[in-house]
Amino acid sequence: MALQNRVTPEGKIIANPARGGWMGNRGILHDDNKQLQQARWRHKAWIICKLNFKGRHRDVMAPNHYTELFFLDEATALAAGHRPCAECRRAAFNAYRDAIDGKALRAPQIDAQLHSARLDPSKRQKIxxxxxxxxxxxxxxxxxxxxxxxxxxxxxxxxxxxxxxxxxxxxxxxxxxxxxxxxxxxxxxxxxxxxxx
Incomplete structure (x- = not known):
């Protein structure tokens, strides 16, 4: 059975067997049984990560660890409100940051901008x-x-x-x-x- 960890361009987290090309993070959203709980984020840093980085290996939805989310592609992740990771995708993060306004913004500043832009007052995706x-x-x-x-x-x-x-x-x-x-x-x-x- 597919885990509920696939993110759509509308920011919904669904169960789908397709793995996707990128991984993301919004914090710990699942319980010890790998079931998503009510929260759909735990912090403002919604990131887009490589599937493989420095040989790190994770058990998906392990207890007390962040919920691994997956996206078809980077455009999907951007639409869902995520941004490139500043660690595993440093060059992409720098290019993204520079394309926002040409200033040397720090990741928390970008996250604050994205958080206010991605959700309406009812906490649904802002159109x-x-x-x-x-x-x-x-x-x-x-x-x-x-x-x-x-x-x-x-x-x-x-x-x-x-x-x-x-x-x-x-x-x-x-x-x-x-x-x-x-x-x-x-x-x-x-x-x-x-x-x-």
Whole structure:
């Protein structure tokens, strides 16, 4: 049976057997039986980590250790409100940080910005409305009932196992954007996430 540790672009944590390309962390969210509890985060530092780093090995959802979360790709993790890890992904963290505003922000400052941008007052994913023409590759939108990533001029419908066939990208009007403001800024300023296409 699949563990409930797969994160969607909408920030939901679901059970799905697909492993994903990246791991993440929001703190200890599970019990001793590897079951998610009510909390969906324990701190503001939601990070995106490599699956392999310095030969470290972890038992997934071990008691009293953070809950390993998994994402299809980096664009999914950014949409869910995560940012590159400053330890295992230092170069990506630096590029992301520089693309936010060009200043030498520290990780806690970025985490505070992301935390206020990713959740609405009811603690659900905050949606922002943007013009189609101004959206960068790598951001996620909700379009005609589907969650899609924008990539190379097209929309690609998301599923935990991969993306569906490309759909035409509208050129005008507003759309609901899932990727939080700081990450959207990073994408606009040249941060290029890994996308499983």
């Amino acid at each position: 922002i409305w943007e013009e189609w023409f101004d959206l960068p590759d790598g951001c996620f939108v909700r379009h005609e009932g589907q969650v899609c990533v924008i990539w190379k001029g097209a929309l690609h419908p998301y599923s935990p196992c991969g993306y569906g066939p490309a759909l035409p990208r509208p050129t005008s009007g507003l759309t609901a954007v899932l990727t939080p403001g700081p990450s959207l800024t990073a994408l606009r300023n040249g941060y290029v996430p890994q996308v499983a296409l």
